[in-house]
Amino acid sequence: MLTPAEESGLAGLRLAGRVQRAMSRFSPQRLAHLLDKIQQEAKARHLIYQHEGVNETIRILPCPVTIRPDQLAYIHSVSLTILNALKRLPEIYQSSFAVRDLLRISPGEEQWLWDCWGPSQRENNPIFGRLDAMVDFTSPMWKDSLRFVEPNLTGIGGLHLAPTCDAVLMDTVIPELIKEDPGLRLDVAPDMRELLIQELLDHLETIGRPRGNIALIDPKFEQDGPDEQDTLAKYFHERHKLNVVHVDPSELKIKGKEVYYGDLKIDVGYRDYSVQDLIDLQKRGVDVEPMRMLFRENRMVSSIAAELDQKSCWEVMTDPAISHQVFSPEERQVIRRHICWTRILSDRKTTNPKGEVCNLLDYAREEHEALVLKPNRAFGGKGVVVGPSVTKEEWGAAIDAALKEGDRYVIQELAAIPVREFPFVGPDGIVSQEPFYIVMGFAATKYGVSLMARASQKQVVNVAQRGGFCAVMVGNEK
Numbered sequence: 001m002l003t004p005a006e007e008s009g010l011a012g013l014r015l016a017g018r019v020q021r022a023m024s025r026f027s028p029q030r031l032a033h034l035l036d037k038i039q040q041e042a043k044a045r046h047l048i049y050q051h052e053g054v055n056e057t058i059r060i061l062p063c064p065v066t067i068r069p070d071q072l073a074y075i076h077s078v079s080l081t082i083l084n085a086l087k088r089l090p091e092i093y094q095s096s097f098a099v100r101d102l103l104r105i106s107p108g109e110e111q112w113l114w115d116c117w118g119p120s121q122r123e124n125n126p127i128f129g130r131l132d133a134m135v136d137f138t139s140p141m142w143k144d145s146l147r148f149v150e151p152n153l154t155g156i157g158g159l160h161l162a163p164t165c166d167a168v169l170m171d172t173v174i175p176e177l178i179k180e181d182p183g184l185r186l187d188v189a190p191d192m193r194e195l196l197i198q199e200l201l202d203h204l205e206t207i208g209r210p211r212g213n214i215a216l217i218d219p220k221f222e223q224d225g226p227d228e229q230d231t232l233a234k235y236f237h238e239r240h241k242l243n244v245v246h247v248d249p250s251e252l253k254i255k256g257k258e259v260y261y262g263d264l265k266i267d268v269g270y271r272d273y274s275v276q277d278l279i280d281l282q283k284r285g286v287d288v289e290p291m292r293m294l295f296r297e298n299r300m301v302s303s304i305a306a307e308l309d310q311k312s313c314w315e316v317m318t319d320p321a322i323s324h325q326v327f328s329p330e331e332r333q334v335i336r337r338h339i340c341w342t343r344i345l346s347d348r349k350t351t352n353p354k355g356e357v358c359n360l361l362d363y364a365r366e367e368h369e370a371l372v373l374k375p376n377r378a379f380g381g382k383g384v385v386v387g388p389s390v391t392k393e394e395w396g397a398a399i400d401a402a403l404k405e406g407d408r409y410v411i412q413e414l415a416a417i418p419v420r421e422f423p424f425v426g427p428d429g430i431v432s433q434e435p436f437y438i439v440m441g442f443a444a445t446k447y448g449v450s451l452m453a454r455a456s457q458k459q460v461v462n463v464a465q466r467g468g469f470c471a472v473m474v475g476n477e478k
Contacts, residue, residue: 002140008070009142015066015475016138022180023063023173023423032425034173035062041168047161047469048227055227059468060165061422062173064186065438065453066475067137072189072449074143079131079444081334085317085327086151087125089308090117092316092326099322102312102344104408109307112275116295116304126203127302128196128270129153129309130441130452133338134415147415148339149439151313152379153306155218155272158441160228160235161469162452163191169471186473190448196270197236199445200301204268207298212267213243217291219273220248229272249273249281252290259290259299266290268299275307311376311410314342320351342412344376345402353413361399364411368395376408387414422455438470 002010026034038060047058067075090113092099105113130152136145166188178184204212214236216229229246236244247261259266269291278288294300316322317335327335341353343360352358364371368387373395375383385398402409421433434457441452453470 005143006140008068009138009140012066012068012071012142013138013140015068018181018184019063019066019177019186019475022177022184025180026176026423028425028429028431030176031062031423031431032429034176035425037172038062038168041172042165045164045168046227046231047164047168050227058161058165060168061436061455061468061470062169063420063422064169064173064471064473065137065420066186066473067189067451069474069476071137071142072451072474075135075146075442075451076444076449078146078334078338079442079449080446081331082131082148082151082339083127083129083444085331085335086129086153086309086313087127087305088326089313089316090305091122093308096322096326099316099326102315103308103310105307106276106279108279109275112278112292112295113304113307116292118296118298120207120298121303121305124203124206124298125303125305126199126298126300127153127306128156128199128443128445129302129306130156130158130443132439132441134417135440136416136418144337145416145418146338148314149412149415150311150374151309152441153309154274154302156441156443157228158452159192159196160231162441162450162472163188163193165469166471166473169473173471174473184475186475189451189472189474192443192450192452193232193235195443195445195447195450197240197242198447200268200270203301207268209267209299211242213245213264215252215261215266215269216244216246217249217252217269217271217273218246219277220246220251249278249288249291250286253287254290254293259293266294266299268301269294270301275304311342311374311412312344312408314339314412315344315410318342320355340413340415342410345373345399345409345411360411364399365396368392370414371411372414373398373402374410374412376410378407383409420455436468440472 042060043057048055049058131148132150133148139145174186204210218229233244233246236242245261253260278291282288295304317339318341323332343350347361350360352363371387373385417437419435421435423431424434425431436455439454443450451472453472455468455470
């Protein structure tokens with residue numbers, strides 16, 4: 001007898017197989033036309049990543065990743081459980097010296113944390129984040145394959161990119177697939193933009209400023225990274241008739257008891273800016289008090305609690321000595337099943353993934369085939385070393401170099417990265433299948449969970465490393 005989870009995974013396999021079979025019937029000419037149309041639409045809909053000031057259209061792969069409604073519901077439940085646990089980190093940090101050491105932040109950052117964390121944030125702690133994970137929706141053991149690799153609690157990329165990628169394939173590829181298999185039922189998952197705006201509107205109600213003015217705050221004048229905020233502001237204005245502006249922290253001013261952008265009073269901000277970045281701005285003479293006011297008055301999403309966002313959050317969760325003190329039995333069950341064992345790299349005793357006491361450095365050197373090395377607070381795939389992809393000597397050298405650097409590193413158990421083949425047409429007109437690694441991102445609120453799938457032919461999967469996007473479609477069998 002199969003378990004319900006196994007039946008769900010096999011149903012997911014059948015659904016993905018139907019999609020792949022339908023696409024396999026496309027002629028090379030038809031596929032080439034579709035691929036060209038996809039990238040034209042990507043450019044027209046501003047799916048752009050800036051690399052050193054140069055706009056590059058993000059690559060969209062032609063075959064959607066599929067997920068069933070019951071799988072989507074499980075992802076939603078698990079993601080919310082983890083996110084709600086992460087929201088409590090400031091309280092845990094305040095009460096535990098062990099957690100303070102794991103989530104070590106600079107004195108300047110800690111001063112901001114205590115200045116801006118108070119009763120209002122404890123009662124209503126708005127965090128809109130994305131949890132990155134590996135999962136194989138086509139496996140009978142798909143729940144066991146779900147492994148969260150890191151949190152991203154503020155300034156998440158993909159807010160415009162992910163739902164727009166889904167829309168491009170819904171308009172171009174899905175109608176062609178249905179021509180080949182009229183029984184296919186595919187639809188988009190919850191829209192990340194809609195989840196964010198509902199979170200902002202709810203928080204405006206909570207703080208007594210219903211439908212107030214919203215600022216999307218990021219390094220507006222930098223020319224590296226996803227170019228999303230102007231497009232998001234336009235989308236929210238046109239769809240929801242809201243006053244939404246894209247601003248740089250340097251453009252905000254305090255007038256009286258309010259924060260302004262020009263003549264527009266700002267009621268709440270959504271930030272793609274860390275406190276450390278604000279501290280650096282202040283050193284360059286920029287007035288960051290408007291940002292501090294928004295944090296202190298609980299008018300910022302994500303709240304100051306997101307400053308404890310580090311990969312070492314997973315050590316707080318996966319160290320039994322800490323976890324049993326601060327998390328509920330239900331949370332610990334999710335943690336044990338779905339969060340990758342992670343440890344700050346240092347010379348000390350700890351528990352290994354089996355719960356056995358070990359010397360961490362010895363374990364890290366001996367088990368490199370099962371581990372990955374990552375900078376604790378960096379992003380964009382920088383500095384990541386995948387153990388099985390290097391020799392033991394190269395791994396040892398990477399460990400030594402990480403120990404000498406000022407920034408801290410983590411080692412983490414290596415989660416299995418799903419690989420899928422996607423069709424391509426070569427210059428000779430021949431269709432070939434090329435393998436891509438797939439990493440998922442989940443942005444969950446009480447209203448639902450949105451999905452983002454990134455793809456790369458390298459094991460370090462990140463759009464900053466010139467990876468691509470996959471659309472994610474929710475489907476049922478018929």
